[in-house]
Amino acid sequence: MTLYTYSVIAGFFAVLILDFILRTKVIRPNARFFYTTIVFVIFQLIFDNYFTLQGLWVFNQSETLEIFVPFIPIENLLFGVVLLWGTLILYTKMIQRSRSP
């Protein structure tokens, strides 16, 4: 458990804080949040695994927990989810701003 693990956990908390500060309420236990995240992760599982097998990128196992699903490190799933949530938080903020001038 080293660099990838720590940095992705930091990223995870960063988006939680961002959602709180911007008051965007993206990360909430509701249908749209779960639906978006689950569908995104399913695509990620399919394509990231396929790309890893194709050799588009190679993970250094010693920087991870060495838990693989089934070929990509578990950190990579969280990396993708942080990318998704971060975007949705900013997107929601921008939409809110455009609706209330």
Next chain:
Amino acid sequence: MSWLYLGYLTLALIGSLLLARVFGISFAGKKKAILFSLIPTAIVFILWDSWAVSQNVWEFGLEQMLGILIENQPVEEILFFLIIPFFGIVLWEIANKMDALRVERKMGEKKL
């Protein structure tokens, strides 16, 4: 050198646009919101990715790519951080639309 990675990204972009079309998602009046959410997130993730490569957390199979690098980032990787989050926004818009339909249906039931 290969077009593989860029090819996949192109398919992802076309797939996202088709998905939006099928579900009747309109981006009218939302272009600014899309740009101002995609670009800052992409910048943060490119920096993160660049740091990860410099620390040998992962490396790229450059023979599957065009081989054009900006610092240690292949151009495809930079596009990845714009196209994949766009796909996320499409999913989010579909989810919002489903929510709105559900509320409408509930209100319809109440009227009956």
